Amino acid sequence: MMKGDLLIPSMLERAERFFPKKEVVSRTSSGIHRFTYKEIGKRTRKLADRLQQFGIQRGQKVGTLAWNHHRHLELYFAVPGIGAVVHTINIRLSPEHIIYIINHAEDEILFVDEDVFPLVEAVYDKLKTVKAVVVMTDNELPESKIESVFSYEEWIRDGSESFEFVKDIDETEPAGMCFTSATTGNPKGVVYTHRSTVLHSMSLSLADSAALSESDSVMAVVPMFHVNAWGIPYASTWMGSTQVMPGPRFTPDLLAGMIEKEQVTVTAGVPTIWLALLKELEENDYRTDSLRAVICGGSAAPAGMIQAFEEKYNVPFLHAYGMTETSPLATVSRLKSYQLDLPQEEKLAVRAKQGLLIPGLEMKVAGSGGEVAWNDEEMGELLLRGPWIADSYYKDDRTDETFIDGWLHTGDVCTVDEEGVIKIVDRTKDLIKSGGEWISSVDLENALMAHENVFEASVVSVPDPEWQERPVACVVLKDADKNTSKEEVLDFIRPTFAKWWLPDDVIFMEEIPKTSVGKFLKRALRDQVQEYYKQTK
């Protein structure tokens, strides 16, 4: 058999040649744009040509700080199309982490949305490798103190629309990069390859997975800086689906309006988004009957939400699980054919689980005494391996903590039923999941404890109807008589973190429960805090 390297450019070429008239509907700050795949193809080739002219070499990194729109999609293909690596940067991270990430990845050039540009400008002096910034705008270029700033449209103008994508690449060469928050310290980088991206796209298009298809109109609400919008832009392009990209700072009414107007069949995002959408659908009238799947991941979807979509709006809900290290699709929750006749309540219970491993991956669930029984009760850490699972963090000492004996240790604790259905029940570490994003309790604790009057601090999660979980800080003061307020404590750490990382509350305590070896007993503390709120609110 031919080797037939699995390469990203071939995916776009399929859309260009077989679905030239199908559209990418892209919202930017100036409104809705419509481009056919034929046009997207030409623009992407121009961009690739210009990147090569600029001097970007095989394996070098191109950073993006951008929302979901057509230019970001063009970068998804143009950068791997010259053998370089598209590094999508989470614009919601703290400036400190953004600086770290760009320097650690050694980004050569940044492609930045106009509303993110001020953020980049503010940190630009600290970026060690970046040689230019391209602003993705429909408007005039903003004034800037940065020397090399270009407007995307002007920049690509002179590129050749018949540029040939590099094809003499090995499928295991890097193509993409994304950082994930760590329990402690700086974010950790995951590098995707052509092979992993193509296989992951195939997995998304399997009938028993998300079944992405030419006949779909796909709207990824999950940001393109968040694990490649779960790989959806790649798979949708490959299959020739219509793509609907909601652009910057979208609102629930905007999403509902786009679903109606663009006849969206598949959409994907975190539970927080769907809670907001449900509220919007309750308050205003929209047609949603084009939807065949609402894909939900990032954190567990509450059963009530699944029920509301399915029963009130007749919109099939697809619960999925994955992480940055898994490209991300690892499991998807679908009823097996012989479960279709179960009572509604039992079906809902199955659907609320994380589901079944995607074909192509392998799993183990490791308890303290080896693999646990598949009996829906025993708990263990979920270990994964397969061709779209990371094998390391990018130039990071922490690799060995997570990648052990060829398995990714997910840090998620789960049960498995007799026939392989996974339910995530806890986390080995105590990260807080807010709006589908991780918040590191340890990072917050370290920052809090840097305050002169803080003796000890521990951050735990409390359930939150909108964000799933929110952090609450428990603080023991050195001198309780000293007048240290909640506000003072929060103001102290405010400059270090993204806004949504900040704890919702600070509870002053006499002491924090600890294990025998002096570690915070997080679970006991969490129970204590939740009990406290029950009694006081």
Place this chain on the structure above:
Amino acid sequence: MMKGDLLIPSMLERAERFFPKKEVVSRTSSGIHRFTYKEIGKRTRKLADRLQQFGIQRGQKVGTLAWNHHRHLELYFAVPGIGAVVHTINIRLSPEHIIYIINHAEDEILFVDEDVFPLVEAVYDKLKTVKAVVVMTDNELPESKIESVFSYEEWIRDGSESFEFVKDIDETEPAGMCFTSATTGNPKGVVYTHRSTVLHSMSLSLADSAALSESDSVMAVVPMFHVNAWGIPYASTWMGSTQVMPGPRFTPDLLAGMIEKEQVTVTAGVPTIWLALLKELEENDYRTDSLRAVICGGSAAPAGMIQAFEEKYNVPFLHAYGMTETSPLATVSRLKSYQLDLPQEEKLAVRAKQGLLIPGLEMKVAGSGGEVAWNDEEMGELLLRGPWIADSYYKDDRTDETFIDGWLHTGDVCTVDEEGVIKIVDRTKDLIKSGGEWISSVDLENALMAHENVFEASVVSVPDPEWQERPVACVVLKDADKNTSKEEVLDFIRPTFAKWWLPDDVIFMEEIPKTSVGKFLKRALRDQVQEYYKQTK
């Protein structure tokens, strides 16, 4: 990213672990058997263990001469499960070709259906490498002059049902093998790898391809000795579909009955089968409403047949194209979403084409002056490449005729429309396609011309309502006065060929039209013969 070798054993393991209760419904000469994937898994492990005990080494060949049933399925997984190569042999070939194939592949052991056993016994003395024959029977072992003959069930009895499949295989190692008829001379061998088989299975399960799914009940009518039954047993097992295997010497009423009883949702076979099924459905009452796809390949499906299935029986028809060298799935004909509103006749015209290239493959259409325009008119030879396309014939000098500059030259001439839809219009060579199988005109001609009174012979196809095409021999006698009859000519070549290869008729001619360099002008001759039948019948 992890390499995550794509290996065949993982596919069965998924069925064992996630779909243990789903069934394989298998018809053998003694009736219907039902095995769950859990049972199939155990039996396959026992078989793999016994193969290893027998001494089968990595890369060695295990031959099968068998119909579609559960034991054949077990071989599909057990043989690659120990790193060996499952070599499926077309039981319809002439004894001469079967001998060649087994010796050329160097099969170590043969697994044979009881009704094929006499054929094997007859040629056994000429097999150079075969050390034993295992008969796949529910009955007593037939008496035999062959020394090492075993009964499958007895043979696997002592194998370990917890045998661990070999996993330290590279995905590019060989796993399967199938021979294809050649224009002239012996059949040519194609070797499949773990990688090609897994990727091909993924391609079959894409929403936009055959969309094989857990919820399907899949009946491959196409034989398991014919390009792995188009890969369907592998993909169906992986996805956890119910499998329905029609066994030996099935009849149209048997197929229709199984569709009804086993609630078959997807079935696959050559046009000849579907013509026979249509006839059966017209003559007797069956429920066919479980069917969501009748996959048709092997040769072009007549538009009338597509129409009959869709309009009379409301059964969606899926026209596909491929060959032994392409694993075989290369194209599938589906309407694009924006074609759904076309008039019925136009839709039918699109559906009758071979369709769109499967994601993961690449194509070129080469005319005499380079690539042809995609305008639905210009014709050229279809060239293919990709990870499930062969790059050579097994130890065969003819490799260089077909695999050129990294492309498979299919020998099929096609047109392509503006958006990539392929229509096969002719063949570069003049093979005759009867019932989905190739017949080599050149082989027949050579045999005919060995007759003492035959001066020249050329074999061309005539259209046939049942078999698509049938061969007719045109013969110029050396001495026309000598009393050489049609029967005599046919009797002369009868021992050399499979029954269905024999020409339906012999036309005696004065001369055969030739090109300037003395080659038979096949197209002119074909027209002449077809005209002759029009006037005389």
